[in-house]
Amino acid sequence: MEKFERLISTAIPLPTENVDTDQIIPARFLKATDKKGFGDNVFKDWRYHKDGSINKTFVLNNSKYTGSILVAGNNFGCGSSREHAAWALAGYGFKVIISSFFADIFKGNALNNGILPVQVSEDCLKTLLQLITKKPDTKIDIDLQNQVLQIVGNVIVEKFEIDTYKKVCLINGYDDIDYLLSKKDKIIAYEQEQQF
Amino acid sequence: MAKTLFDKVWDKHVVDTITDGPQIIYIDKHLIHEVTSPQAFNELAERSIPIFRPQQIVATADHNTPTVDQHLPVKDALSRNQLKQLTENCQKNDIELYGLGHEYNGIVHVIGPELGITQPGMTIVCGDSHTSTHGAFGTIAFGIGTSQVAQVFASQCLLMNKPKKLRVNVNGKLKKGVLPKDVILYIIAKLGTNSGTGYFCEYAGNVFEEMSMEGRMTVCNMSIEMGARGGMIAPDETTFEYIKNRKFAPKGDDFEKKVAYWKTLKTDEKATFDLEYSFDAEDIEPMITYGTNPGMGIKISEAIPSLDDASFEKSLAYMNFQKGERLLNKPINYVFIGSCTNSRIEDFRVAANYIKGKQKAPNVNAWFVPGSQQVAKQIKEEGLDVIFTDAGFKLRQPGCSACLAMNDDKIPEGEYCVSTSNRNFEGRQGQGARTILASPLVAASTAVAGKIINILEETSTLELV
Numbered sequence: 001m002e003k004f005e006r007l008i009s010t011a012i013p014l015p016t017e018n019v020d021t022d023q024i025i026p027a028r029f030l031k032a033t034d035k036k037g038f039g040d041n042v043f044k045d046w047r048y049h050k051d052g053s054i055n056k057t058f059v060l061n062n063s064k065y066t067g068s069i070l071v072a073g074n075n076f077g078c079g080s081s082r083e084h085a086a087w088a089l090a091g092y093g094f095k096v097i098i099s100s101f102f103a104d105i106f107k108g109n110a111l112n113n114g115i116l117p118v119q120v121s122e123d124c125l126k127t128l129l130q131l132i133t134k135k136p137d138t139k140i141d142i143d144l145q146n147q148v149l150q151i152v153g154n155v156i157v158e159k160f161e162i163d164t165y166k167k168v169c170l171i172n173g174y175d176d177i178d179y180l181l182s183k184k185d186k187i188i189a190y191e192q193e194q195q196f
Numbered sequence: 197m198a199k200t201l202f203d204k205v206w207d208k209h210v211v212d213t214i215t216d217g218p219q220i221i222y223i224d225k226h227l228i229h230e231v232t233s234p235q236a237f238n239e240l241a242e243r244s245i246p247i248f249r250p251q252q253i254v255a256t257a258d259h260n261t262p263t264v265d266q267h268l269p270v271k272d273a274l275s276r277n278q279l280k281q282l283t284e285n286c287q288k289n290d291i292e293l294y295g296l297g298h299e300y301n302g303i304v305h306v307i308g309p310e311l312g313i314t315q316p317g318m319t320i321v322c323g324d325s326h327t328s329t330h331g332a333f334g335t336i337a338f339g340i341g342t343s344q345v346a347q348v349f350a351s352q353c354l355l356m357n358k359p360k361k362l363r364v365n366v367n368g369k370l371k372k373g374v375l376p377k378d379v380i381l382y383i384i385a386k387l388g389t390n391s392g393t394g395y396f397c398e399y400a401g402n403v404f405e406e407m408s409m410e411g412r413m414t415v416c417n418m419s420i421e422m423g424a425r426g427g428m429i430a431p432d433e434t435t436f437e438y439i440k441n442r443k444f445a446p447k448g449d450d451f452e453k454k455v456a457y458w459k460t461l462k463t464d465e466k467a468t469f470d471l472e473y474s475f476d477a478e479d480i481e482p483m484i485t486y487g488t489n490p491g492m493g494i495k496i497s498e499a500i501p502s503l504d505d506a507s508f509e510k511s512l513a514y515m516n517f518q519k520g521e522r523l524l525n526k527p528i529n530y531v532f533i534g535s536c537t538n539s540r541i542e543d544f545r546v547a548a549n550y551i552k553g554k555q556k557a558p559n560v561n562a563w564f565v566p567g568s569q570q571v572a573k574q575i576k577e578e579g580l581d582v583i584f585t586d587a588g589f590k591l592r593q594p595g596c597s598a599c600l601a602m603n604d605d606k607i608p609e610g611e612y613c614v615s616t617s618n619r620n621f622e623g624r625q626g627q628g629a630r631t632i633l634a635s636p637l638v639a640a641s642t643a644v645a646g647k648i649i650n651i652l653e654e655t656s657t658l659e660l661v
Contacts, residue, residue, distance in 0.1 A: 017507040018389055018489050022621040027600040031260060031274035033234035033281050045623050050609060073507065075390040078423065078489070079621060080600075081325040082232065083341035104393050104425050105325060105339055112343035163357065165217030175343070180351035181245070183212060183220060187353055190211040190222055 002114040003173040007095055008141045008152065010067035013133045014059055019072055020079035021106060025088040027080075038084055039091020064136045068095045071128050071140075075099075076117075077106025086113040096142050098149070100125040111166050112175065118142060118149055124158045131156075144170060198466035200361055201430050202396050205336045205461065209319045211353055218355040224318040225252055226348045227304045228291075230282040231259040231602070232323030236345035237285040247289045249352045254313055255286050255293040258303045259324075260602045263565050263592035266296050275603065300443075302568020302594045305329035305536035309413060310570050312442025316431035316458040321348060326536045326618065327426070328419040332412035333439075334431035334461045336396070339420065359425055360470040362395035363463075366403040368477030373651050375546065376411030377538060377616065377635035379403060380418045381483035385493035387473065392424030395471065398463060399429050403477050409438040410542035417537045418618050421490040430462040482651050484523060485620045485633040487511040492620070496638065497524060497650050514622050515630050516610075523632070523648050530613035531562040531643040532625070534592075535599035538616035538636050539567030541574045547640040548580040556588035557646025563605060564589055565597040589643070601626045614642040 029041045046058045054061050070089070076099040077085065086109040089097065097110065098118045110117045120128070131151065132138045139152035144167065149158045162170075169175065180187075199207070211220040233255070240247065247253070260275045270276040279296065286293035294300040300307055305326055308314040316334040321327060323345045330337035344354055364383055397419050404412060412429045419427030436455050439445045446454045481495040488511040494500065500512070502519035512519065533539070533547055544566065556562060564584060566572040572594055575581050581591055598605040599617035601624070607613040609628030616639050617624075620631035634642070641651050 015506070016510065020489070020619075020621045022600075022619070022624050026623055026627075027602045030231050030602060031272075031278055033278055034238065035235050045627055050627055075393075075423070078389055079325065079420075079619060081323060081339035081341055083235075083323075083343060086341070101390055101393070103390070103423060105341060105420075109341035109343065112341060163217065165214055165355070176347050176355050177239075177243070177245070177350050179355065180220065180347055180353055183353075184351065186212050186220070187222070187351055191352075194222075 001112070001169070001173045001175045004095065004114055004116055004144055004170045006141070006143050006145065007068065008139055009069050010065070010137060011069035011071050011098070011132045011140050012059055012065045012067055013129050014070060014072045015129050017073035018075045018078055021077055021082050021085040022079055024077070024085040025082065030082060030084050035087045037091070038088035039093070042088040042092040068093050069098060069140055069142070070094050070096070071098045071125070071132060073099065074101045074122070074125070076102050077110070078103040081105045083109040083113070086110050086115055090115055098125070098128060111170065114170065116142065116144060116170065118160045120149065120158050120160060124156070127156065198464035198468070200463040200467045200469065201334060201398055201428055201461055202336065202361055203467070205317050205319070205334070206358060208317070209336070218357045220353050221319060221356045222353055223321050223348050225254065225313060225320045226352070227308055227320065227322035227327070228253060228255045228345065229259055229304050229322070229324065230257050230278045232342050233285065233345055234278065234281045235342045236349055239346040240349050245350050247291070247349050250290045252352060253291045254308070255282060255291050256301055256304050256307055257282060257295050258594070259596045259600065261296055261595040262603050263563070263595050263597045263605055266593045299569050302570065303536045303539060303596055305413070305417065306539060306567030306571065309333065309409070310442065310568060312439055312445030315439060315445070315454070316435060317461050321354065325420045326417050328424070329413050329417040329536055331416040331419065331426050331428040332409060333435055334428055334458065336426060336428070338426040359396040360394055362392055362397045362424065362471045363469045364397055364399050365401040365472070365474040366399070366477055367401040367474070368403065370403060370477045370480060371652065373482055373637060374480050375635040375637055376407055376414040378480055378483045380415045381485065381490070381493045381633060382480045383475065384418065384422045384490050385483065386475065387422050389421060389489045389491040390423040392419065392422040395424050397424040397427040399427055400463070404429050405432065408542055409434060410540040413540065414537055418490065421618060431458045482635060482638050484638065484648065485631070486515060486517055486523060488514055488620055488622050490618065490620060490633060493633070496648065497652070498522070524650055525647050526612070527559065527647045528612050528614050528632070528642050529559050529561060530607050530611050531560055531639050532565070532598045532613055532615040532617060533636055533639050534563065534565030534567070534597050535617035536567065536596070537618045539565060539571065541571050543616065543636040544571070544575050544580050545578070546636045548583045550637060550640040551587045551589070551644060552583050554587055554644045556643055559646045560643050562589050562643045563592055563598055565592045566594050568594050598625050600624060601629070607631070614639050614648065
């Protein structure tokens with residue numbers, strides 16, 4: 001897994017709430033057997049009309065907004081467990097998603113793919129959305145080591161929470177398989193204990 | 197210390213605890229299907245890691261399969277390849293596969309319980325968020341991503357932080373015509389789509405105690421639609437009776453020993469929850485959704501609420517509904533009875549009971565899709581297929597079908613579909629399709645009337661439900 005320590009980037013605002021994984025990657029694109037190419041289809045039905053023409057009103061098609069941070073409305077990633085949603089966001093180039101609330105399975109999938117979900121307060125999210133919508137060149141500094149979100153050249157600073165174990169994994173690029181395999185003896189001992 | 201049902205099952209599966217971190221949780225059964233497993237198999241192959249406990253894995257093909265002509269080669273090349281990979285991966289790794297056409301094939305959350313694979317006190321995972329279904333048996337069952345599928349392949353374990361505990365109580369007497377689907381749609385409408393995030397939910401109260409296993413599965417299935425990773429109902433005589441004599445259920449003395457243990461799996465009286473809600477059964481009516489998440493639900497006779505909120509308005513615009521509008525008498529051209537939520541024998545009995553002696557409305561295209569080969573077989577044995585055929589309906593072959601429309605079962609753009617599935621997200625049933633979630637009874641009545649009707653007013657037919 002790719003390491004993540006710090007990212008300074010402009011951001012893309014997507015204020016819609018309850019963005020579900022069917023929007024992030026529609027089911028008809030789940031037929032692949034590898035992890036490649038999902039980025040091309042991220043938010044497909046919001047980016048394109050059914051006839052294939054570009055939906056100019058959707059934020060990803062607005063050239064004013066660029067960057068590898070997505071700032072999204074409350075309850076981002078709800079719905080299906082499809083990790084394809086995380087592969088699609090990563091494939092498109094997102095490294096950080098900021099929201100006031102993340103769905104459980106999506107959050108885990110993001111972390112397992114080197115995407116950092118940063119959960120902030122409702123107020124902070126509102127401020128960020130307003131700020132980047134008005135000033136698209138606003139840069140956000142995400143410092144995982146210190147668990148701090150900062151607007152470059154602005155007073156806004158917000159601490160964010162992350163599981164200590166997951167933080168170590170992200171900073172070092174470890175994944176859970178390595179860790180679980182190192183505990184094989186304990187797992188086998190558990191199995192034997194359960195038989196009696 | 198007093199423990200909840202969830203605590204009892206969770207604590208029994210803790211292999212180890214990382215300081216300031218997650219716990220290693222042992223997984224008893226791992227269910228897999230064609231869509232979320234190939235990348236996990238690849239991951240292990242690339243890292244030369246063997247599958248640790250292949251005997252604890254069961255595979256089925258369901259998400260991406262056609263519901264007609266299953267004996268013929270699958271037309272879509274990508275789908276065909278995905279199914280081929282599943283077959284090859286299972287063969288290579290000595291994993292039991294109930295592929296297309298197999299007598300045990302069907303939707304993963306239908307076949308697990310009906311084959312007796314799902315048992316109380318187990319931990320069960322699957323790369324599918326509706327794995328919560330199995331919680332109906334007093335099982336800790338939850339959906340996982342593909343990275344986690346690979347972790348379970350490699351170690352039969354997962355790294356998890358113990359979720360918080362939520363209990364939803366529903367007591368009282370349900371009105372006639374109110375089905376388990378209405379109960380869960382009501383709960384989600386009251387609590388919202390993210391109310392359960394970070395929690396594992398226990399459903400308690402006489403309403404759940406009196407429900408059949410099929411009904412309990414419908415309820416637990418939709419736990420994820422309020423954000424909860426899983427839902428559970430304490431096992432009781434109804435549970436034991438359901439499991440007894442099923443294919444993979446313990447037999448004879450083993451069964452009796454298991455039942456003795458299963459009886460201990462209930463929340464202690466003094467145990468506490470982080471969050472608790474209670475509802476009156478009498479307040480629940482047949483439910484429908486009007487928006488693009490399962491929390492946007494109303495009683496069938498109610499009007500759509502008027503909220504001043506951009507996401508709410510976006511949702512209504514997608515559905516082409518107005519604030520304050522009532523959906524009764526809304527013409528509906530598509531009806532889907534199926535999915536891991538409502539495709540079990542009881543669901544088709546409800547539909548058949550209503551449909552008997554009536555005719556399908558001429559404007560309606562109805563897809564009735566049994567959850568498994570076993571359900572399809574039972575439908576025939578009980579003669580329900582004749583009722584459907586006489587009324588102008590046709591049964592399809594088992595699979596996830598129009599619930600997520602990965603196969604050809606897509607609702608056309610702009611059309612409404614009254615659906616017994618679990619998600620009404622934008623485009624879920626096909627690009628531009630508009631989903632209205634409902635019970636099998638409401639779906640059947642829509643298919644007959646060609647429009648949404650108030651089933652509570654049809655007293656003569658309600659005696660049958």
